[in-house]
Amino acid sequence: MKPRPAAERTYRGEPASPGLAIGVLVRLAARPQAVDDAGEPLAAAKARLKAAIGSAKGELSALIAANDAMGADILEFQHELLDDPTLVDAAFSAIDQGAGATSAWATAVGEQIAVYESAEDEYFRARASDLTDLRDRVLGVLSGASSAGHPDVPHGAIVLTEDMTPSVFLSFDWRRLGGAALVAGSRASHVAMLARARGVPLLTGLEAEPATFAGDAVLDAHDGVLVLSPTAATRARYASRIAEAEDLHRRAQDSLSRPAVTATGEHIEVMVNVDDPGAVGDEILQASDGVGLMRTEFLFIGRDRLPSEDEQFTAYSRILHRLGGKPVVIRTLDVGGDKPLPGVNIAAESNPFLGLRGIRLCLDKPELFRPQVRALLRAGVDTALRVMLPMIATAAEVEETRQVFADCLAELRRAGVAAAMPPLGIMVETPAAAIAIELIAADFYSIGSNDLTQYVMAAARDGGGRVARLNDPGHPAVIRLIEQVVAHGRSSGKPVSLCGDMASDPALAKLLLAAGLRCISVAPAALGRIKLAIAGMGSADG
């Protein structure tokens, strides 16, 4: 029989950290097997385990010193566990019961792993892999295996393994590797967080474990596939995608720290949108002209209780502090009946997008709104805080809200609490606000192009097919409204910006500059790319 080239095979997985790679596929050896060392003399077993825990601590300390803050924190947790008699004594008493060093350790840590694996909370469940990591590190020392480095993994390789522990992840030099595919694992694991923070392409939860393989693979952690034995056509397709992405990435990184100036010399303010401030790095905040939209829903949703005033004050103060005096636009709570809040009853609506949401809900529920207003007023003392109101349709809503702010301010001052009124602006996202913008007096305007488009086009973004195609923010109906709001800003002397997703798309951003906008707010990941695109634009010719 003639040898045939292996057929191309594709395995689907969950993209846990985006990116593309082509490289030789390397399977990582399974974790060290626990050998049966029962019957080992008691004193010898204890001495061996003690020594192994000691050298595992030494390894962890070395790794902590070599890693950045995020990696080090994860390893600190393991180091602290090794210091904890609750865990370590359980292993020693298993030795007293007749177990060998290896099985005593595996059992003691195994009990803790089982506790974490059975937790309801996904965060706690994901910690089971940290304990597995710790178990294997000590077992590795006991079995004499070295865990230092991976010199045998070739440059550009894609690592395939059942699951990966944080310390195994951190022991690789990912700058010289392509990425990783895990048969198990999840987006919520520490490894996935580390991979995203370092820009390492990572696929988790492969639909099947590739049985036999040799040679190269394509890792597509955008669309979520691992391709084994790729055909020449597949390779060529990905090679050009990778080259394009690398070139774009390099140029976008170069643009990040520069001001955004068009080919005709006009400066464009580029701010960033922030959901959960913990997920946005300081280098992005420093490269931005400020935060153009900070959503506050992350403090409210998916929790078992509402955030307190103090908790909100801390969160708002922290982001203001991180921006070091650059403007931060914080949007008041923007939810409706489609997003449940702990302890807040919202009557079922047949169409929540036309119902009690945004400012309407907040004005209706002072017990929900006032702690946020008070927290914002307190955070506004000597800071560049600006507050933005969502879903405004009428001037009366702005006045009513302004009154709530004034009442809370008076209340705080009476109680001797430092507070200051921030500029109050509106999100322009209802057709009513956009069409009759001159009727609504506000300190600034920020166009929410996502909702504005969906309301103007009467088409939801997730409508699919024909409906999704109608949801076009570049449609002249939407663009004309944007031009009109920009014109009102010029004549009234109030700042206008745009914070919808269209600003993060270079082609649409060009339309925005042509419409007269000089300030946009984009997704953190798009900041460099948009600054780069602006540098290539002549703002007058569109």
Add this chain to the structure above:
Amino acid sequence: MIPVKTSVTITHPVGLHARPAVKLTKVAKSFAAEIRLRGAPDGEWVDAKSIVKVMGLKLRTGTVLEMEAKGDAAAPALAALQSLVERNFDEAAAGS
């Protein structure tokens, strides 16, 4: 010896997850006093110096954490721990 007691509300949005828990046990271990914690009025008291026990409480944000200490420098130990929790463990608002 009469234990010193205090209580503090956890306001860190993620609750007492791995990183804050490590900070808490490290601070607790820097004092000689015997320090115990519990996360519910009828809950079990656990050793504040054990990361296994502290993580085992699975404390979420909004939980009132009760602390008691006895022995050397019991009061300063509790003050240090209370301050750590009140400072949200010196972290950004939402961590990993």
